[in-house]
Amino acid sequence: MKGRLLPSLPSRRWLLLGIIALELVGSAIVLHWLLASETGEGRAVAAVPRPTSSPTVVSLAPSLPESMAASIMAWLHDRAEPWLPGSEGAGLAVDWQSARGARPVAEMFLVPAVPLASPREDLAFDDVRRAWHGEAAGRFLVPDTAVAALDSILGPRAAQAAVEIVPAGELVSRLEQQPEATAILPFDELQPRLKPLSVDGLFILDRGLDEARWPLRAVVWAGGPAGWEEELAAALEQRGVDSNRHLHRLTVLAMTGVTAMARGVALEIEARGDPGWPARGLAGLLSAADLTHVSNEVSFMPGCQASAESPAFCSSPEYMEVLRLVGADVVELTGNHNLDFGGTYALQSLDLYAEEGVATFGGGRDAAAASQPLIVTHNGNRLAFLGYNQFGPDYALAGPASPGAASFSLAAVQAGVVEARRQADLVFVNVQYTEAYQAEPLPEQVADFRAIADAGADVVTGSQAHQPQHVELHGGKPIFYGLGNLFFDQTWSPATRQSLIVRHYVYQGRLLSVEILPTTMDGDYQPTLAEGQERDEILRTVLPMR
Structure with a gap:
């Protein structure tokens, strides 16, 4: 009976080298296929999920002027970064009160006014401040849209203050029923039925007014770890809502x-x-x-x-x-x-x-x-x-x-x-x-x-x-x-x-x-x-x- 023939030693060495070469060629082909998939050539490979950042929490004071709040919302909507409304852990907070690191982004000018036929001409700012804190007589009517702004200027209103908060749409008619009272309202909400008063000799309708000296000027602040306040300030200025008194x-x-x-x-x-x-x-x-x-x-x-x-x-x-x-x-x-x-x-x-x-x-x-x-x-x-x-x-x-x-x-x-x-x-x-x-x-x-x-x-x-x-x-x-x-x-x-x-x-x-x-x-x-x-x-x- 004939026995099985085995290759000689040199022949076996060449066989082993051939097998290794075939494995290397196969590996090269697989590697090329994978690289082609990454560049869009060949069959697509499922992407590996990457970690995403959490949405930035944005806090807006509820008492901001409607036009300003709407402009901020539009600006947020146009941004690529995700955000969500909230108050805890806010990455951007917009408020009447200043916080550490915040910067001013807008301002509101408020004006004292009386009925057009009133003989009064001027109002002392100290009388406003003392009345707000319940320290002096005097009756004031304030639209509900301006209370937070006045609080930021004068401090919290005293419970005993002779200040009546009224719906903005009723302010003028209520004032005409109480002509001895004084209204305080935003500059851009004046109307011909009202006569604006000067404050300590300063007149809001004077083109030459030094706005920094106007005592009834409220500032809107923005800040937070997101660092968006500079961009917000620029956006509000571009949209023309950074102030309610633009001389142009x-x-x-x-x-x-x-x-x-x-x-x-x-x-x-x-x-x-x-x-x-x-x-x-x-x-x-x-x-x-x-x-x-x-x-x-x-x-x-x-x-x-x-x-x-x-x-x-x-x-x-x-x-x-x-x-x-x-x-x-x-x-x-x-x-x-x-x-x-x-x-x-x-x-x-x-x-x-x-x-x-x-x-x-x-x-x-x-x-x-x-x-x-x-x-x-x-x-x-x-x-x-x-x-x-x-x-x-x-x-x-x-x-x-x-x-x-x-x-x-x-x-x-x-x-x-x-x-x-x-x-x-x-x-x-x-x-x-x-x-x-x-x-x-x-x-x-x-x-x-x-x-x-x-x-x-x-x-x-x-x-x-x-x-x-x-x-x-x-x-x-x-x-x-x-x-x-x-x-x-x-x-x-x-x-x-x-x-x-x-x-x-x-x-x-x-x-x-x-x-x-x-x-x-x-x-x-x-x-x-x-x-x-x-x-x-x-x-x-x-x-x-x-």
């Missing part, structure tokens, strides 16, 4: 009464050799406004001769210096003397206004132009101006192809307001109405002006009055029945020497506040601000509730 959103409009630089005013100018004489007492005040309105009733005419007796009015072109000094931006042309010397000079005056960069409304080259709304945009606020002449005479009114003032009818005004509303945030309507030398407006004027407000005008002003007339709020909208004489020669009675300058404060497209500044004039035809008892008497006359 504020427009101050000054509106004035009758200007007629003729007769006695012209004679005074000529005698002094100073074409800007009438304006020098108020130039600083009026030119400081962002927009200044002048109702000029007289056209400029080369060679105009000043006369004390002539019933026809004209002004020398040199008197344009008056408008330059007061910084006139907008001239109203509803007056009844602009055509006293014919249409030629009215047209030349329109050219002169254009050369000076002064816009006009209420009158124009023809009836269509005269009735067009003037739209002025400043700091994002769009203001529309409309003007009409109800008083006449007929020759002062514009025709289809002739210059003059826009003719008044309620239907025309209502249509004009509708058109202006499409283009503007606020609509101002001025009317040259029937003259009445009395503080009380005529009954028909009251009916017409209220109808204009009901049609959608935000402010209605009478341009005709030669003395200050009543001011009222109709549906919350201010109506000024007459502003009196600014630059005119009627000095024969105390009332005709007086006028009202009205400063309208517009913020983010809304009428925030109105300020009434009485003026007075002596025989030199240079008006100045009224002071003391005379000022108070004028305000008591035009604000019957005062």
Whole structure:
């Protein structure tokens, strides 16, 4: 029987080496396959789960302003990092109270205010502080949305403090029922029914206010181990909710009464050799406004001769210096003397206004132009101006192809307001109405002006009055029945020497506040601000509730 043949020793060594080589080749193939899977080539390999970080806990004070809270939530939503609301172990906390390592990210300005007709002007901050702590008399009304901010400024409110917390929507009506009380509310929630008070001589509507000195300024703080506060501060600033008082959103409009630089005013100018004489007492005040309105009733005419007796009015072109000094931006042309010397000079005056960069409304080259709304945009606020002449005479009114003032009818005004509303945030309507030398407006004027407000005008002003007339709020909208004489020669009675300058404060497209500044004039035809008892008497006359 033949036996099994076995390889010799050298042959077995070669066999072993071959087996090892085959194993190495197989390992290389497997390694290549695995590497290809990592780079997307070949069959995919299941990913190994990686550990994830826990969501950051974010704590927001429940009393933050709605717009600010909404902006913070939007910012959080846009972030890639996960987060969840909570309070314990917060990685980011936003609150009225400062914490270690926190930084300011926003601020809120609060303002004391009283009803518009109140004679009060100023409030001592120490009186607010003492009343908040129950240490002094005084009654305050505070909207529920401002309590936390005031606590951060004044400390916790004492149980015995004479402070009533009211729903924000009821604040103004409750204050008008308790006119002896003082409201404290956010700056951007002011409205024309309220009169803001200065605090220790500082006025919140003053553009030059040093905000760091305003005592009713609350700060919103943010901080925490997440380190998100810097990014949050930048986001709130970008969204415009880092403050409720941004000067780049504020427009101050000054509106004035009758200007007629003729007769006695012209004679005074000529005698002094100073074409800007009438304006020098108020130039600083009026030119400081962002927009200044002048109702000029007289056209400029080369060679105009000043006369004390002539019933026809004209002004020398040199008197344009008056408008330059007061910084006139907008001239109203509803007056009844602009055509006293014919249409030629009215047209030349329109050219002169254009050369000076002064816009006009209420009158124009023809009836269509005269009735067009003037739209002025400043700091994002769009203001529309409309003007009409109800008083006449007929020759002062514009025709289809002739210059003059826009003719008044309620239907025309209502249509004009509708058109202006499409283009503007606020609509101002001025009317040259029937003259009445009395503080009380005529009954028909009251009916017409209220109808204009009901049609959608935000402010209605009478341009005709030669003395200050009543001011009222109709549906919350201010109506000024007459502003009196600014630059005119009627000095024969105390009332005709007086006028009202009205400063309208517009913020983010809304009428925030109105300020009434009485003026007075002596025989030199240079008006100045009224002071003391005379000022108070004028305000008591035009604000019957005062």
